[in-house]
Amino acid sequence: MQKLLEVKELKKTFYKNKIPLVAVNHVSFDLIRGECLGLVGESGCGKSTIAKIITHLTVPDTGSVFLDGEETLFWKGKEERKLYRNIQMVFQHPKDSFDPRCSLGDGVMESMRNYGMSKAQARERMYELLDMAELERKYACCYPHEVSGGQCQRAAIARALAPSPKLIICDEATSALDVTVQAQIVALLKKLQREQGLSLLLISHDLALVQAICDRILVMYQGDIVEQGTPDEVIMHPKEEYTKILVESVF
Amino acid sequence: MKEKWGAGMRTRKKVKNYMALKLIIFGTLAAAVILMAVFAPYLTPFDPYEQDLGNALLPPGRVHFLGTDRYGRDMLSRVIMGSQTTIFSALFLVSVVTVIGSVLGIICGYCGGRGDSFLMRLSDIFLAFPGMVFAIAAASVMNGGIWNAVAALACISWPKYARIARSQVMSVKNQPYIAAARLSGSGFWKIIGKHVVPNIAGPVVVTAVLDIGTMMMEIAGLSFLGLGATPPTAEWGSMMSNGRSMLQTSPWVILAPGAAIFLTVMIFNLMGDTVRDFLDPRQRKR
Numbered sequence: 001m002q003k004l005l006e007v008k009e010l011k012k013t014f015y016k017n018k019i020p021l022v023a024v025n026h027v028s029f030d031l032i033r034g035e036c037l038g039l040v041g042e043s044g045c046g047k048s049t050i051a052k053i054i055t056h057l058t059v060p061d062t063g064s065v066f067l068d069g070e071e072t073l074f075w076k077g078k079e080e081r082k083l084y085r086n087i088q089m090v091f092q093h094p095k096d097s098f099d100p101r102c103s104l105g106d107g108v109m110e111s112m113r114n115y116g117m118s119k120a121q122a123r124e125r126m127y128e129l130l131d132m133a134e135l136e137r138k139y140a141c142c143y144p145h146e147v148s149g150g151q152c153q154r155a156a157i158a159r160a161l162a163p164s165p166k167l168i169i170c171d172e173a174t175s176a177l178d179v180t181v182q183a184q185i186v187a188l189l190k191k192l193q194r195e196q197g198l199s200l201l202l203i204s205h206d207l208a209l210v211q212a213i214c215d216r217i218l219v220m221y222q223g224d225i226v227e228q229g230t231p232d233e234v235i236m237h238p239k240e241e242y243t244k245i246l247v248e249s250v251f
Numbered sequence: 252m253k254e255k256w257g258a259g260m261r262t263r264k265k266v267k268n269y270m271a272l273k274l275i276i277f278g279t280l281a282a283a284v285i286l287m288a289v290f291a292p293y294l295t296p297f298d299p300y301e302q303d304l305g306n307a308l309l310p311p312g313r314v315h316f317l318g319t320d321r322y323g324r325d326m327l328s329r330v331i332m333g334s335q336t337t338i339f340s341a342l343f344l345v346s347v348v349t350v351i352g353s354v355l356g357i358i359c360g361y362c363g364g365r366g367d368s369f370l371m372r373l374s375d376i377f378l379a380f381p382g383m384v385f386a387i388a389a390a391s392v393m394n395g396g397i398w399n400a401v402a403a404l405a406c407i408s409w410p411k412y413a414r415i416a417r418s419q420v421m422s423v424k425n426q427p428y429i430a431a432a433r434l435s436g437s438g439f440w441k442i443i444g445k446h447v448v449p450n451i452a453g454p455v456v457v458t459a460v461l462d463i464g465t466m467m468m469e470i471a472g473l474s475f476l477g478l479g480a481t482p483p484t485a486e487w488g489s490m491m492s493n494g495r496s497m498l499q500t501s502p503w504v505i506l507a508p509g510a511a512i513f514l515t516v517m518i519f520n521l522m523g524d525t526v527r528d529f530l531d532p533r534q535r536k537r
Contacts (some may be wrong), residue, residue, distance in 0.1 A: 005531055111436050
């Protein structure tokens with residue numbers, strides 16, 4: 001039971017026209033190495049903000065994030081790169097997450113090039129990663145608008161795998177895809193988790209998906225974590241009022 | 252159904268080909284004008300600066316194709332030589348303004364904060380000021396001369412580019428691919444150079460190309476007022492200014508440089524329009 005990621009007392013308030021909106025309210029949770037943790041809740045409850053704070057895309061008001069016991073929120077420059085070697089993210093809209101003017105292969109290779117790999121080496125590894133993500137190699141020279149959402153998301157997964165991270169955060173990674181492709185992507189993530197010993201933080205509003213693949217679930221409501229536990233506990237026997245509503249609204 | 256789709260594709264391809272043809276035509280014309288400016292010293296039939304008072308104010312004829320001015324200088328040679336000053340200073344001005352304006356705009360848009368507010372308020376002031384009036388005032392304070400005219404015009408025209416670049420960057424920087432690039436370990440300059448600049452270049456380039464004609468007019472305008480090129484330098488605006496008292500007696504002195512300005516500006520404007528149509532985002536969606 002080794003903790004990979006520890007989030008403590010995170011708080012983030014957004015101001016819209018000077019009216020404060022608490023997006024994340026003193027949220028704490030742990031992520032154990034090799035586990036698949038689900039984070040569910042309605043839209044606007046602060047799920048994505050947590051992902052953004054962990055990946056340094058947003059700065060929280062207070063709180064801390066520990067990676068392998070080290071505080072990461074103050075990491076800058078070189079240390080920030082260390083963070084990105086350990087934590088990667090797959091975004092909701094696959095096509096928007098690739099530069100429209102770079103090919104998918106270039107997108108996958110970018111991190112390897114940044115970490116000082118030669119072009120030829122990076123290309124070779126890029127093809128291996130595409131194999132791992134079960135995307136045909138010929139798509140490497142396609143541009144994002146030329147491929148389907150599912151193919152693009154596979155490329156995004158390959159990109160996330162490139163620095164061999166310990167944790168991949170999937171921020172609604174399947175929400176923008178159609179149902180059959182969703183199932184394939186989920187199966188792929190599950191397979192990768194098993195084979196590579198990855199940890200996953202799965203952010204979603206889809207309870208069925210989360211129930212299918214997660215080891216543990218956190219339920220968020222208006223910036224707070226209201227309930228946590230195994231899928232059976234949370235979904236089959238919800239304790240909190242909000243979780244009950246959430247579960248009922250699906251079934 | 253399939254056929255219909257095919258026909259649509261064909262028409263769109265035709266439109267694209269038609270625009271490519273237009274782009275090639277105007278591009279060639281513009282290139283020809285620029286080449287004329289580059290090789291001006293070798294193209295002039297006479298020395299554009301040699302005075303020959305015995306042949307002053309000759310009407311267009313076999314020897315002097317566009318006539319001579321009041322010092323007997325060959326007008327055709329002077330028009331060709333003048334293209335150098337006008338076109339080069341306009342191109343130089345546009346490129347300097349584009350680079351400075353968009354670099355400022357990109358940094359402002361990407362970083363935001365106080366520097367951004369300050370520079371944008373400054374650009375508001377410049378944008379609110381009538382451009383030509385400012386340029387006349389600045390050029391006359393700096394005592395004229397073509398370089399001072401260029402500097403004065405650069406002073407007043409950079410905010411336009413800063414604005415365009417900034418607004419483009421504001422929309423690009425929130426795209427997930429910028430976040431993805433950060434997660435790939437790319438630093439500030441790499442993100443700017445590799446992901447931001449290529450994605451905002453279209454509108455900036457279009458504005459720049461469309462501005463070449465305008466800038467030429469403004470440089471010629473300043474020279475006409477005696478604030479640009481100083482005599483005896485051959486420059487279209489100042490040549491028109493020198494000839495304006497003789498409009499009724501020997502109109503070729505003013506018509507030749509006037510027509511040169513008209514044609515060149517028209518070529519560059521039409522090329523700008525074509526470039527804009529070609530790079531228009533609505534056309535880009537294939």
